[in-house]
Amino acid sequence: MDPSSIDVDTVRLRPWMDKDLDELSKIYQDSEVVRFLMLPTAWGDEQRAGYIQRTHDAWEAGNPRWAIADPRTDLLLGGIGVTMMVPGEASVMYFVAAQARGHGIATTACREAARFAFEKLGVERLTWEAVVGNHYSRLVALKVGFEIEGVARKGANQRGVRRDQWRGSLFPSELREDNDLPPNFERIRRQASFFTRKPQEVSAGISGLTLRPLADPNNLGTVPSIRRSKAQREFDHGTAVNYCLYLNGEIIDVTLGLWIDQRDNAIAEIKLYGELDDNQGHIYSSAVERLIDFAFDELLLERVEWVGNPKDSQVLKTLEAARFETEGLLANRLHLGGSQRGAAQVLSRTRP
Numbered sequence: 001m002d003p004s005s006i007d008v009d010t011v012r013l014r015p016w017m018d019k020d021l022d023e024l025s026k027i028y029q030d031s032e033v034v035r036f037l038m039l040p041t042a043w044g045d046e047q048r049a050g051y052i053q054r055t056h057d058a059w060e061a062g063n064p065r066w067a068i069a070d071p072r073t074d075l076l077l078g079g080i081g082v083t084m085m086v087p088g089e090a091s092v093m094y095f096v097a098a099q100a101r102g103h104g105i106a107t108t109a110c111r112e113a114a115r116f117a118f119e120k121l122g123v124e125r126l127t128w129e130a131v132v133g134n135h136y137s138r139l140v141a142l143k144v145g146f147e148i149e150g151v152a153r154k155g156a157n158q159r160g161v162r163r164d165q166w167r168g169s170l171f172p173s174e175l176r177e178d179n180d181l182p183p184n185f186e187r188i189r190r191q192a193s194f195f196t197r198k199p200q201e202v203s204a205g206i207s208g209l210t211l212r213p214l215a216d217p218n219n220l221g222t223v224p225s226i227r228r229s230k231a232q233r234e235f236d237h238g239t240a241v242n243y244c245l246y247l248n249g250e251i252i253d254v255t256l257g258l259w260i261d262q263r264d265n266a267i268a269e270i271k272l273y274g275e276l277d278d279n280q281g282h283i284y285s286s287a288v289e290r291l292i293d294f295a296f297d298e299l300l301l302e303r304v305e306w307v308g309n310p311k312d313s314q315v316l317k318t319l320e321a322a323r324f325e326t327e328g329l330l331a332n333r334l335h336l337g338g339s340q341r342g343a344a345q346v347l348s349r350t351r352p
């Protein structure tokens with residue numbers, strides 16, 4: 001297949017040229033590119049010298065490799081490639097130079113590359129993969145219409161290290177145009193932006209009370225390392241955020257967290273772990289209240305629920321003090337160990 005170009009208003013996809021190589025060398029040194037791409041880190045003279053030829057070879061083999069350029073200046077903004085995996089199925093990969101990010105370049109380039117793959121390459125199913133935690137790449141994929149299928153555990157081999165990998169797919173009828181955002185995109189974007197930032201400490205209503213994220217590696221606390229690495233993993237996946245409580249710099253042996261419902265990201269479940277001390281009830285409820293405000297404001301949640309053992313009287317007292325409402329019992333909802341099951345109590349707070 002001969003190399004070809006695609007021109008739209010904001011980007012130009014064109015074959016690679018020698019003049020792109022200096023900028024490409026800079027892009028390959030960018031920390032986000034190193035963090036998220038599978039590339040070999042070595043980008044020496046040898047790789048550079050053969051790069052343009054390799055992109056031509058890829059085209060010849062039916063695998064388009066475009067430079068993404070500014071349509072006004074023709075300067076390099078990034079790159080995108082489509083690789084046939086098996087007949088009818090191809091995978092897309094893209095990157096954008098740090099200074100050009102956040103202006104819709106990857107989204108437009110990916111949309112046009114997908115259209116090309118469907119219309120010119122006979123692709124029936126286009127796949128997208130990204131290292132878990134690459135929320136911006138995921139947002140690009142979602143805006144183009146990909147459905148995220150899930151996580152391939154340690155599914156990527158990144159320079160010899162196995163990493164969890166998000167995988168998604170797109171069929172021709174699902175391709176989204178510029179003004180056609182996926183449902184709930186505002187919430188998806190808000191949550192992605194939260195889980196992209198370094199986890200932050202939150203201060204609660206009582207003076208000296210803080211919620212410190214378990215996913216923060218500097219928060220050593222007293223929580224066993226296995227729970228801390230689980231919390232870190234859940235944070236990277238964007239599925240949960242966990243905190244331990246500190247009062248005037250001293251750790252309180254209670255952790256609380258929010259687990260976002262993976263089928264409906266407007267809902268989260270709150271969980272409290274640890275021995276709750278009767279004398280400190282006001283501290284726990286203040287921390288819960290703060291977490292709920294945070295969930296509504298920062299994660300744009302509509303509902304936070306607790307589903308637990310009706311005999312857990314201290315947790316129930318804490319939640320009631322934090323203005324949760326009792327909704328009722330769910331039969332056989334709790335696993336009580338062995339083959340025993342029991343009813344679960346449901347409490348919730350909804351966005352005012």
Ligand SMILES: CC(C)(COP(=O)(O)OP(=O)(O)OC[C@H]1O[C@@H](n2cnc3c(N)ncnc32)[C@H](O)[C@@H]1OP(=O)(O)O)[C@@H](O)C(=O)NCCC(=O)NCCS
Pocket residue numbers: 032033036037093094095096097100101102103104105106107108129130131134136137139140143189193
């Ligand atoms: C992922 C990447 C290609 C995105 O490129 P981009 O041109 O910035 O992407 P877009 O501008 O099209 O962004 C799509 C969405 O992501 C979000 N987003 C992207 N960059 C953002 C930023 N810096 N801050 C906040 N949100 C951002 C926005 O929600 C945006 O949609 P919106 O503008 O409608 O809100 C780029 O960050 C990159 O090159 N990263 C390193 C390499 C990489 O990860 N490649 C993907 C491998 S699978």
